[in-house]
Amino acid sequence: MNEDSSLASNPWTVMPAKRTHTCGSLRKSDAGSAVVLHGWVHRRRDHGGLIFIDLRDRYGLTQVTLDPNVSVEAHDAASGIRNEYVISVQGTVRERPSGTANANMATGAIEVIAGGITILNVSKTPPFNVNEDVAVDEGLRLKFRYLDLRRASLRDAIVQRHRLIKRMRDFLDERDFLEIETPILTASTPEGARDFLVPARLSPGEFFALPQAPQQFKQLLMVAGMDRYFQVARCFRDEDTRSDRQPEFTQLDLEMAFVDEADVMGTIEAMLIDVFGACTPKRIQSIPFPAVTYADAMERYGCDRPDLRFGLELVDVTGLLGASGFGVFRAASSSGGRIKAIVVPGGAAWSRREVDALTELARSFGAKGLATAAIGADGIRSPFRQHVGDEVMASLVASTRAGLGDLIAIVADTAVVVNATLSRLRDHLGAKLGLADPNVLSLAWVVAFPLLERDEERGAWTFTHNPFCAPKDSEVPLLETDPGAALSKQYDLICNGFEIGGGSVRIHVRALQERVFALMGYGKAEVQALFGTMLDAFEYGAPPHGGIALGLDRIVAILAGASSIRDAIAFPKNQTARDLLMGAPSPVAARQLTELGIQVQTGPAISSSSASAPPGG
């Protein structure tokens, strides 16, 4: 009866003998030992006479064998045991009889012959199978997160996360970094993401903001002489989620004084080589990490965080096709757009249906269409061949280096659309063609970002990284003549198509920081009000400094082979930023609001979004 949770059947006062081993530790050399194991019933195989129980804890699985000839009581007790019951087993380790060892289990050479079993707690039939790693509805997984965390893949990711962070801490500690906590209740700063706000009861009408990152604090720590700082920092941004974005997430935040870009990058590179070497069987593709400029990345891959595990580089064919007789190409070229191609290896053999699907995909990514040319043994098959002529077709094949059997896919549009479409098509092809080795980590730096970009809404310059990022020394004069062309001391770290870190050498001189703010359209008074504290601090001997923040959730997700950072976080939120486990956010008592001086606007939108009933309830 798994519903039977009566007090009599739950001997909670009886904590049996302390466990002597975990369920992952026993080996052949332990044969003969008397042991006590505690754990959850992973699976039970009842042969009538013999009963086998795979006992699970977070360390592994151990087979417990119940033989009525050894203990009738234990065997009888095991008959009533069901999956996910918590039990204690007292028994003897025995090498398994020849022919019955299980090479797939770490403990497969032995079994525990049970002399006694104590049920520590019963379990209802779980809402999904804990003992297998099949896909389950995300909502259900989040609602029963404590059961999901028992499953192997999620449990392993959480364990790996701990090991990774522990190793990072040790590495940085050995190099004189101090881990320093910074406030969670802090001040709202403009720009960047939307803040989460916390009402300040003692200052009615005013609010704290949760930090989007400890940016200013870590720079102030440099001014304070803390020299080398890091923190495993929770960050909060009230923006829409993605599979790689949660409203709260964790960064390894780091800052160093008296450094240039190479110092920070070198430190991080050394740390990651050490950490990944210890924490994952995956192989780093190339050491030292290659560096690619932002401009180069956009040109060759169409995005600033390309997956470098495979080639499939984009080729600019604007010059070649822009003047041709094909209207689509001419239009894109003459209106200042671009024409770029990607070569699909073996794509000439694709069926009409497959090529159509690729075109449809390109449309869904924003392109108006996809022009293709198949390089077959009997010649080039292409809808636009007749419009451009054989000579241009031959040049196209040559410049894209397409070979026999390949398919050339071309997008002609604005540079933004071309790059966005082809970079996503490239990712799609990498996956479809199996080019992205899951056992490889293609770590690389992206450098030479522009300092500023045009904010069309405000009609001013805005920062591409953060407002404290320094321009390259040689580029400072450009701030006066051509701000958009100035390159910065920013560096991003990418891995397998994700941005896993970003940082920069900062501005540490008040005058330069004020000049950059001026370019962004802030008046002096405004700057003083918003960033005065830090600018004032800069006047008391701010050392040159720079730092970086690594996205730990993303790194863990990559190592775990997860497609979402939800699978790297113990208690994540869903796509609509709700915590389905605890039922947050939720309405609060009227009295709480009164105390805070807050009046909640009621309306259809408000009341419907505050309904916190979980699905299936």
Add this chain to the structure above:
RNA sequence: GGUCCCGUGGUGCAGCGGUCUAGCAUACGUCCCUGUCAAGGAUGAGAUCGCGGGUUCGAAUCCCGUCGGGACCGCCA
């Protein structure tokens, strides 16, 4: 704010206008079974197909709306 995908016994899937009184696997109950490890065998129970409306002689199936989950665009220094 927008686009797209998915909601069918506890779970995972199939069915996509009548043959569905809804199929399969697994989980669950009972029984048999002493070397299994996704144990095996027998048997039983369990779903008005997320919800509401519409089209139709007839809807799990088509349409609209809504709710829930997910992917993406915008957004995210």
